[in-house]
Amino acid sequence: MAALAWLLIPVAAAVIAVVWGSWAARSRKSGDVAELAGYARFREAMERQDSGSRVP
Template sequence: MTVLAWWIIPVAGGVLAALWVAFSSRTRSTGDRDSVQGYERFRAAMERKPERPEA
């Protein structure tokens, strides 16, 4: 029975490692559309004239 207990630890570690690899290597959306829209908003804000005169 103790041999079985000693085998459970590395097997559980292997299963957790496999789950971590599957989770970390999944395909993610790049979010390019949101990034480009954010950049366009930033450019528009930088091109606007300030509402108050500079001191």
Template sequence: MAALAWLLIPLVAAVGAGLWAMWANRTRRTGDGPELAGYEKFRAAMEKQGAGLPAPEEPAESA
């Protein structure tokens, strides 16, 4: 019975290593997706909001 327990240790380790390898090799999602679209909406709103404001004045140069 003790020999069987010693054989189960490498078997459990091999199964664990296989599961970890499958998780490490998973297909990851790439691309910007909805985050980029939200940023574009935010930028457009900020540009639209700033259109009615006067331009900042340049500081006068001291001669």
């Protein structure tokens, strides 16, 4: 029984590696559109005038 356990450990590790590899190599369909829109909003917010709410 111990020999079977020693055989199952590398097999389970190989299965986990295959699942992780396929997940890591998946194609992401979201693209850069959402990220670019968020960056544009960030730039617009940084370019706005100061509201004058600072305390000296």
